[in-house]
Amino acid sequence: MHNRTLALIGAGLLAAALALGTLGAALAQGGPMSIWGPGGMMGGSGGGMMRGAWQTQTVAPVQSLEEAEQTFQAYLDGIGNSDLALREVMEFERGFYAIVEERSTGTGAFELLADRQTGAVFPEYGPNMMWNTRYGHMGGRGGMMRGWAASGEAASVRPEQAQVIAQRWLDTNRPGSAAGQPDAFYGYYTLHTERDGQITGMLSVNAATGQVWYHSWHGDFIATTETEH
Secondary structure, three states, rough: HHHHHHHHHHHHHHHHHHHHHHHHHHHHOOOOOOOEEEEEEEOOOOOOOOOOOOOOOOOOOOOHHHHHHHHHHHHHHHHOOOOOEEEEEEEEOOOEEEEEEEEOOOEEEEEEEEOOOOOOOOEEEHHHOOOOOOOOOOOOOOOOOOOOOOOOOOOOOOOHHHHHHHHHHHHHHHOEEEEEEEEEEEEEEEEEEOOOOOEEEEEEEEOOOOOOOEEOOOOOOEEEEOOOO
């Protein structure tokens, strides 16, 4: 048991290091991440690993949405939670993105990224790690931010308010862009950003504070597909 525990800890540390390395590369390409609230811009960065999740380490490139869906599904199969299902898979310039939801509630559980070159799958950084009160690094049982959402209390920011907040941020920082419908996760919302009816990126709104965190690491949008489960 002692050796097995040490092995799991070692694997977790390696995965965290790889995730932080990927984050550093994304920041180098996409510029600094930041969160925005009523007081203006606040520096922020994603870190840590999601509770209950792990990182796959493969060497097979992912070249299409179909391959990405299979790769993300293999990740979920490895977690072994039958209540988790893929809702949407998107392709961006710098890799693939997926929304995972709970079958039982229809609520977004967490967000994933897949590396285009290696096929490695890992939890998305940013809001997914820092704001997710059930599955994120700072939430879940014993998490430092365990509280209102994890204990079942209602979010103070409703979906329609999140869209208004997101649009206000876009009007200031990316004029001409529009905020799409919010996808609800535990502790925050994620919304697509659009221009002339075409997806251009995404951002998240904290459901407790209304802070905005733009996902600067994706690059240009390419394609999307909704999955069946």
